[in-house]
Every structure is written in C-alpha cells, then in structure tokens.
Amino acid sequence: MSEALNDARRTLKAEATPAASVAIARRIPGKAKAQTEALRDYEAFNAKRRERIPVALWPFWAPGPDTLYRWRVRLTCGCVHEVLTHGNDAFPAEGRWPDPVHRSYLPPGQMWCRHDESANEQYQGVVEWGARGERTFPADPMEPLYDLDVETWMKIRHDEPRTSALWTVTLACGHATEMFSDLDWQPLDGPKRVSAEQQREMIAEFEQLWATDPGSDSDREREHMRRQLAEGWPRPATEQLCYTCPQARAIVVYQGVDWLVPRKKVEKADTGSRPSRKQIEQRLAKAQAEQKRLEEQLAELVQQDRSAE
Ligand SMILES: [Zn+2]
Ligand SMILES: [Zn+2]
Structure with a gap:
C-alpha cells in the first residue's frame, strides 16, 4: 500500500x-x-x-x-x-x-x-428522544439466529409478531439515530433498570464469560456492556453506536x-x-417595507393554502 x-x-x-x-x-x-x-x-x-x-x-x-x-x-x-x-x-x-x-x-x-x-463507529450517550413511530416485526423463525444455540434461542425467540416503538434520538455528538423501546414506554419514565441482585448476577455472568472466552465480544462491545451493567442495564439503553460520526x-x-x-x-x-448615509438609510427603509409587505403576502398565502386543505 x-x-x-x-x-x-x-x-x-x-x-x-x-x-x-x-x-x-x-x-x-x-x-x-x-x-x-x-x-x-x-x-x-x-x-x-x-x-x-x-x-x-x-x-x-x-x-x-x-x-x-x-x-x-x-x-x-x-x-x-x-x-x-x-x-x-x-x-x-x-x-x-x-x-x-x-x-x-x-x-x-x-x-x-x-x-x-472511515474510522469505526463508537458509542455515544443519548441526550434527547425525538419523534416516535412504530414498527411491527414478524414472528422469529424456528432456526436460531445470531449464532445462538438452540436452547438460548428458544428462551428469547418471539413466536408471535410484535410491535415496538421506534424513536429518532439525538446523541451526545449532535447526530441523529434511531432506537427501539417497548410500545408503552415514554421518555419521561426514564429507562427501566434491573434490581441490584439481578445486576450483580449479570455482572458476574458476563465477567465469567469474558474471562473464559475473551474473543466472545470486541473490546468496544465489552466496554459498552460494562458501562451499561454498571448503570443497572437500562432499557432502552442510554448509549448507542453513532454511524454518522465516521462520515x-x-x-x-x-x-x-x-x-x-x-x-x-x-x-x-x-x-x-460610496453611497451617503442618507441614501443608505432610505434604501434600508425601503427594503424593510418591502420585506414586511412580502411577509404579509406570504402569511396570507399560507393561510389560504391551509383553509383549502
Ligand atoms: Zn455522531
Ligand atoms: Zn471526503
């Protein structure tokens, strides 16, 4: 190269x-x-x-x-x-x-x-939840996805179609992205967190997995999961990958x-x-009057369009 x-x-x-x-x-x-x-x-x-x-x-x-x-x-x-x-x-x-x-x-x-x-995308904190939509997914297939074993897949598999809320969120870097939440969740509720006991168990399980199988997650994913575990595994998550930063x-x-x-x-x-001060003042007054006239005209047209709808 x-x-x-x-x-x-x-x-x-x-x-x-x-x-x-x-x-x-x-x-x-x-x-x-x-x-x-x-x-x-x-x-x-x-x-x-x-x-x-x-x-x-x-x-x-x-x-x-x-x-x-x-x-x-x-x-x-x-x-x-x-x-x-x-x-x-x-x-x-x-x-x-x-x-x-x-x-x-x-x-x-x-x-x-x-x-x-471009550089790899990194996690960024979520700073604002914006527009909300909904998206429906079909039931999951019987065959395991994401390289999961059959036993784990059967535990998490959705056997019915389901609908989630899809939000446009703003990240700390100022970029927009999309995130899912449960249908009935609202930003004012704040993310749901697991109990302190569940949190301890999850941390122990993940740390054991990473110790025995260091290649199971990339460094970036592991650090992200550690931060989320320390926060009590918030759902929706409090950070998300920004695919816009690199571009x-x-x-x-x-x-x-x-x-x-x-x-x-x-x-x-x-x-x-160079025009005189008086000339400039006259031109400015004329331009301001013209702007006012145009704004009024536009407001009227917008009003007409609205009533025609
Ligand atoms: Zn970004
Ligand atoms: Zn370029």
Missing part, C-alpha cells in the same frame, strides 16, 4: 468525530464548475424539489437561483465540494447541511462525506466563487461610488 494512502487512512481515523473547528477563508486549489453547469444542475434539482413543496414556501425551501451564492469548501477528509448558500454573507461553515440517512441536519459546519475506509466531516476551508446567477457588470460598477 502506498505511503500516501496510508497517510489518508490515518487522517480519516484520527478525525472520526469532527471537532467544532474554525473554518478559514482561503483559496482552494482546483477550479469551480462552469457557471452554466452549476446553474443547470441547480435548476434540475430545484424543479424536482418544487414538485412536492407548496408554491408559497418556494422562497424558503426551494428558492430561485438568483439569491444563491456559490462556494467551494474543503473538508477534514480532504475532499472539495461545491455548495450554495442564501447570499454571500451566509458562510458555509455556519450552515447546517443534510444528514441523508436520517433525513435530519448535521451540527453546524459539518458535511456528510462517505468514505469506505461527518467538518468544513475547514471555504472560498467564495460567485453568485449562481452572476450580478450584472453595471451593478458592480455602481459599488465604486
């Missing part, structure tokens, strides 16, 4: 959990896409998106290209991506970018960039490219002469 590839691997592992880094503005080697191509790509993407978004919300969720500003960003993994923000003063490292797996957003300044050779990379460098629809040369020439 080449030295460069080895280095890249080491870097990927070291930055498994991106720290909240301070991104810097700097030229990034390489070239931005051609403006016509960037615009065409956005128009195609936006046309698809607009099919499922009400017209009144287009300015917020599917804006036309003329308010968007193009940037190039370099991530901790070394990859360079082109992104768009609403205006040239909305910096990409301050924005929240999508988590495509959980349909949520990553913490500010992180972007999803998948690499096969979420912080933006470390950003470079402004241009407006997605370049401003006219005339406007650029205009900025040469």
Whole structure:
C-alpha cells in the first residue's frame, strides 16, 4: 500500500468525530464548475424539489437561483465540494447541511462525506428522544439466529409478531439515530433498570464469560456492556453506536466563487461610488417595507393554502 494512502487512512481515523473547528477563508486549489453547469444542475434539482413543496414556501425551501451564492469548501477528509448558500454573507461553515440517512441536519459546519475506509463507529450517550413511530416485526423463525444455540434461542425467540416503538434520538455528538423501546414506554419514565441482585448476577455472568472466552465480544462491545451493567442495564439503553460520526466531516476551508446567477457588470460598477448615509438609510427603509409587505403576502398565502386543505 502506498505511503500516501496510508497517510489518508490515518487522517480519516484520527478525525472520526469532527471537532467544532474554525473554518478559514482561503483559496482552494482546483477550479469551480462552469457557471452554466452549476446553474443547470441547480435548476434540475430545484424543479424536482418544487414538485412536492407548496408554491408559497418556494422562497424558503426551494428558492430561485438568483439569491444563491456559490462556494467551494474543503473538508477534514480532504475532499472539495461545491455548495450554495442564501447570499454571500451566509458562510458555509455556519450552515447546517443534510444528514441523508436520517433525513435530519448535521451540527453546524459539518458535511456528510462517505468514505469506505472511515474510522469505526463508537458509542455515544443519548441526550434527547425525538419523534416516535412504530414498527411491527414478524414472528422469529424456528432456526436460531445470531449464532445462538438452540436452547438460548428458544428462551428469547418471539413466536408471535410484535410491535415496538421506534424513536429518532439525538446523541451526545449532535447526530441523529434511531432506537427501539417497548410500545408503552415514554421518555419521561426514564429507562427501566434491573434490581441490584439481578445486576450483580449479570455482572458476574458476563465477567465469567469474558474471562473464559475473551474473543466472545470486541473490546468496544465489552466496554459498552460494562458501562451499561454498571448503570443497572437500562432499557432502552442510554448509549448507542453513532454511524454518522465516521462520515461527518467538518468544513475547514471555504472560498467564495460567485453568485449562481452572476450580478450584472453595471451593478458592480455602481459599488465604486460610496453611497451617503442618507441614501443608505432610505434604501434600508425601503427594503424593510418591502420585506414586511412580502411577509404579509406570504402569511396570507399560507393561510389560504391551509383553509383549502
Ligand atoms: Zn471526503
Ligand atoms: Zn455522531
């Protein structure tokens, strides 16, 4: 394996959990896409998106290209991506970018960039229980699963279909994941724990298993189970593997490219002469009045859409 590839691997592992880094503005080697191509790509993407978004919300969720500003960003993994923000003063490292797996957003300044050779996922504490759904499972097969022996399998096997609650939770790293609980469990109840006696028995059994069969669980799993045993084996568990950490990379460098629809040369020439304070105040008042008018119009449209539903 080449030295460069080895280095890249080491870097990927070291930055498994991106720290909240301070991104810097700097030229990034390489070239931005051609403006016509960037615009065409956005128009195609936006046309698809607009099919499922009400017209009144287009300015917020599917804006036309003329308010968007193009940037190039370099991530901790070394990859360079082109992104768009609403205006040239909305910096990409301050924005929240999508988590495509959980349909949520990553913490500010992180972007999803998948690499096969990423670091292993680690356990993170659960900090918040969010949206709740339900999922039904069929009865388990008679044949043992998970490499279990028949006797153990028969003890834990579900012979009827069953339904569990499925929650979207936020982990300590700021990422989202999903966790199951019993159907009637609510976050306010807190996790159920085993009795002190059961806890002692479980600890003794697991420690004996690990002593006699050191390879039965990986170090990571064993440490996780030790922590959970020390907490009284909480159900639902109080920590979960984060599969997002290894793929979420912080933006470390950003470079402004241009407006997605370049401003006219005339406007650029205009900025040469500095407007007076009075002129700026007048323009600001006009812009504020226009914003108020648009907000009222939008509120009315949203109201109309709602009553039409
Ligand atoms: Zn990457
Ligand atoms: Zn994470």
